Amino acid sequence: xxxxxxxxxxxxxxxxxxxxxxxxxxxxxxxxxxxxxxxxxxxxxxxxxxxxxxxxxxxxxxxxxxxxxxxxxxxxxxxxxxxxxxxxxxxxxxxxxxxxxxxxxxxxxxxxxxxxxxxxxxxxxxxxxxxxxxxxxxxxxxxxxxxxxxxxxxxxxxxxxxxxxxxxxxxxxxxxxxxxxxxxxxxxxxxxxxxxxxxxxxxxxxxxxxxxxxxxxxxxxxxxxxxxxxxxxxxxxxxxxxxxxxxxxxxxxxxxxxxxxxxxxxxxxxxxxxxxxxxxxxxxxxxxxxxxxxxxxxxxxxxxxxxxxxxxxxxxxxxxxxxxxxxxxxxxxxxxxxxxxxxxxxxxxxxxxxxxxxxxxxxxxxxxxxxxxxxxxxxxxxxxxxx
Amino acid sequence: xxxxxxxxxxxxxxxxxxxxxxxxxxxxxxxxxxxxxxxxxxxxxxxxxxxxxxxxxxxxxxxxxxxxxxxxxxxxxxxxxxxxxxxxxxxxxxxxxxxxxxxxxxxxxxxxxxxxxxxxxxxxxxxxxxxxxxxxxxxxxxxxxxxxxxxxxxxxxxxxxxxxxxxxxxxxxxxxxxxxxxxxxxxxxxxxxxxxxxxxxxxxxxxxxxxxxxxxxxxxxxxxxxxxxxxxxxxxxxxxxxxxxxxxxxxxxxxxxxxxxxxxxxxxxxxxxxxxxxxxxxxxxxxxxxxxxxxxxxxxxxxxxxxxxxxxxxxxxxxxxxxxxxxxxxxxxxxxxxxxxxxxxxxxxxxxxxxxx
Numbered sequence: 152x153x154x155x156x157x158x159x160x161x162x163x164x165x166x167x168x169x170x171x172x173x174x175x176x177x178x179x180x181x182x183x184x185x186x187x188x189x190x191x192x193x194x195x196x197x198x199x200x201x202x203x204x205x206x207x208x209x210x211x212x213x214x215x216x217x218x219x220x221x222x223x224x225x226x227x228x229x230x231x232x233x234x235x236x237x238x239x240x241x242x243x244x245x246x247x248x249x250x251x252x253x254x255x256x257x258x259x260x261x262x263x264x265x266x267x268x269x270x271x272x273x274x275x276x277x278x279x280x281x282x283x284x285x286x287x288x289x290x291x292x293x294x295x296x297x298x299x300x301x302x303x304x305x306x307x308x309x310x311x312x313x314x315x316x317x318x319x320x321x322x323x324x325x326x327x328x329x330x331x332x333x334x335x336x337x338x339x340x341x342x343x344x345x346x347x348x349x350x351x352x353x354x355x356x357x358x359x360x361x362x363x364x365x366x367x368x369x370x371x372x373x374x375x376x377x378x379x380x381x382x383x384x385x386x387x388x389x390x391x392x393x394x395x396x397x398x399x400x401x402x403x404x405x406x407x408x409x410x411x412x413x414x415x416x417x418x419x420x421x422x423x424x425x426x427x428x429x430x431x432x433x434x435x436x437x438x439x440x441x442x443x444x445x446x447x448x449x450x451x452x453x454x455x456x457x458x459x460x461x462x463x464x465x466x467x468x469x470x471x472x473x474x475x476x477x478x479x480x481x482x483x484x485x486x487x488x489x490x491x492x493x494x495x496x497x498x499x500x501x502x503x504x505x506x507x508x509x510x511x512x513x514x515x516x517x518x519x520x521x522x523x524x525x526x527x528x529x530x531x532x533x534x535x536x537x538x
Numbered sequence: 539x540x541x542x543x544x545x546x547x548x549x550x551x552x553x554x555x556x557x558x559x560x561x562x563x564x565x566x567x568x569x570x571x572x573x574x575x576x577x578x579x580x581x582x583x584x585x586x587x588x589x590x591x592x593x594x595x596x597x598x599x600x601x602x603x604x605x606x607x608x609x610x611x612x613x614x615x616x617x618x619x620x621x622x623x624x625x626x627x628x629x630x631x632x633x634x635x636x637x638x639x640x641x642x643x644x645x646x647x648x649x650x651x652x653x654x655x656x657x658x659x660x661x662x663x664x665x666x667x668x669x670x671x672x673x674x675x676x677x678x679x680x681x682x683x684x685x686x687x688x689x690x691x692x693x694x695x696x697x698x699x700x701x702x703x704x705x706x707x708x709x710x711x712x713x714x715x716x717x718x719x720x721x722x723x724x725x726x727x728x729x730x731x732x733x734x735x736x737x738x739x740x741x742x743x744x745x746x747x748x749x750x751x752x753x754x755x756x757x758x759x760x761x762x763x764x765x766x767x768x769x770x771x772x773x774x775x776x777x778x779x780x781x782x783x784x785x786x787x788x789x790x791x792x793x794x795x796x797x798x799x800x801x802x803x804x805x806x807x808x809x810x811x812x813x814x815x816x817x818x819x820x821x822x823x824x825x826x827x828x829x830x831x832x833x834x835x836x837x838x839x840x841x842x843x844x845x846x847x848x849x850x851x852x853x854x855x856x857x858x859x860x861x862x863x864x865x866x867x868x869x870x871x872x873x874x875x876x877x878x879x880x881x882x883x884x885x886x887x888x889x890x891x892x893x894x895x
Binding site for chain 2: 216217219220221222223224225226227229256260262266267268269270271272398399401402405406423426427428430431433434435436455456457
């Protein structure tokens with residue numbers, strides 16, 4: 152079996168609702184999508200969802216190779232990037248290709264990827280994440296209640312700009328989740344809006360009223376001193392890692408005990424790269440948590456990780472041209488037996504999206520907010536519906 | 539596909555003609571049976587059949603053997619003394635058999651199921667029994683380097699110092715007849731205290747360029763190993779007798795090891811892959827300890843910082859089974875037979891079982 156070619160399709164989606172965090176609390180509803188199709192000589196195509204443009208530069212490393220040799224091909228691609236480094240656009244391409252290779256590997260074995268990766272069952276605990284700074288109090292309640300109705304008892308709130316409002320909204324999230332558990336799990340995410348000491352002051356104020364499981368990105372992604380300082384000074388665990396792209400970048404966080412939970416996803420150099428990170432965390436006794444994904448496809452990888460705790464579910468409506476084989480049940484993502492990631496592309500819908508791109512408010516990704524890491528710029532009236 | 543049971547056949551054969559001290563002269567063939575007719579094969583220690591049968595009955599019967607990662611976790615989580623001693627080697631041998639089944643189910647060699655490319659694994663000669671005469675030693679290293687192209691070899695040291703130095707000289711001279719890149723490895727088998735190790739290794743390093751030292755002091759002595767590493771030029775290699783993540787962790791954190799040695803007979807294939815990824819995070823090279831049939835060659839191409847694997851018998855003279863891994867021009871090369879490539883020689887096994895009982 153040989154890799155023979157590829158194509159990339161890009162399109163634009165309008166999600167069902169706005170999503171936003173401390174950096175852009177007014178939110179966006181437009182999301183660029185891309186699909187990498189990795190083609191083989193055996194009528195099996197690997198599908199990789201995400202932001203993988205710029206495949207050309209790396210395709211030479213894998214052309215003609217057997218896609219089942221995914222890990223060795225990862226090493227080869229990583230070696231190709233020796234001088235420039237597995238960073239930025241190159242890293243996104245490597246990640247996208249690696250995901251497609253694993254999809255092919257599982258499809259050729261005619262089994263779901265969770266089985267290829269050695270999981271005992273295709274079942275992953277989920278937590279709800281609203282990306283909800285742009286939601287009104289009512290919309291916030293509705294989102295977490297809808298999730299609780301599917302058995303999810305843990306939620307992660309976007310915070311960072313207004314202690315009073317965040318306290319109120321933590322209460323709303325807890326109330327909405329309370330039908331799933333008498334003691335819902337509460338988490339917060341500041342998306343690097345604070346300095347470490349701002350984070351300590353802010354989180355400890357919240358902790359006077361709520362017990363928090365973790366605070367995500369309370370300081371910059373690489374600041375292992377700052378992240379460790381926060382971890383030591385608040386009750387909550389510190390989670391980080393989603394904006395780092397390979398094991399070498401995550402290494403200082405693990406080796407210096409800077410974080411308590413590592414956020415993982417395929418953007419960390421693919422299935423192979425995120426697995427390296429999870430394995431290193433595992434040896435250090437640290438759990439990992441899978442990021443949200445279109446059609447929850449990354450649950451396949453999470454199911455086989457030895458130290459995975461729970462996966463983020465956002466469900467903002469990003470599956471316009473996709474068919475998938477998993478569902479939420481009793482608070483778990485339950486994966487089916489369709490081969491590979493179980494993702495199929497509805498080509499007609501994709502063409503339709505490309506021919507008639509939808510329009511809407513804002514577009515991913517958005518920049519860092521003014522004052523980040525130094526001072527708080529609270530949303531003025533009109534920027535968010537909750538002030 | 540489901541596991542239905544296990545058959546453990548102990549064997550024993552005389553050690554005659556085995557120059558290497560470490561090579562097992564007894565063991566057991568572990569055959570994990572399934573409802574699909576496929577059998578997973580691994581070679582275990584002698585006398586472990588009670589533990590193996592119990593663990594298979596408790597954990598594996600009825601399970602899908604393709605769930606290598608999940609079953610590994612289930613087996614290690616269930617141990618009261620997690621993954622140490624007998625528990626560790628029992629889990630490891632079953633993990634090897636499960637991976638054999640997983641790749642046989644795919645009808646592909648283990649290296650491909652692991653995601654590897656055709657392994658051409660850098661190999662070195664393993665430790666030699668101190669009981670060998672100097673003459674036998676030279677013959678042995680000559681065979682390794684001339685017939686199999688191995689560029690590196692190991693000498694067990696730690697007894698008489700002058701004898702160690704003389705034998706190391708003999709090893710270097712012999713290897714250099716075949717290669718300009720002779721790699722000298724020494725193994726002190728954890729006999730020394732750190733200060734003695736430093737003194738003896740520094741003396742050795744005045745005359746020899748030692749690549750790495752195994753067993754420089756007790757493997758649990760983290761500060762001692764770190765002290766040795768800081769004092770000598772060569773690398774300190776640790777890991778052969780460590781079974782758990784918790785045992786490896788301080789060596790990573792405190793940099794008391796410069797090379798990590800993994801033994802799939804102790805940490806299994808699943809554990810070895812996890813630990814190799816962690817070692818890669820620390821930029822620590824990985825060496826794979828000897829395994830029956832040299833099947834550790836299958837793992838080389840999926841370990842980002844794989845350095846070398848130990849070969850004790852390049853001629854692959856295992857009396858009761860055959861292997862699909864061959865040693866050629868200094869490389870261990872795995873073939874295309876499905877699974878780990880081990881095949882049981884039934885006739886020899888039944889003879890060895892008779893002789894041993």
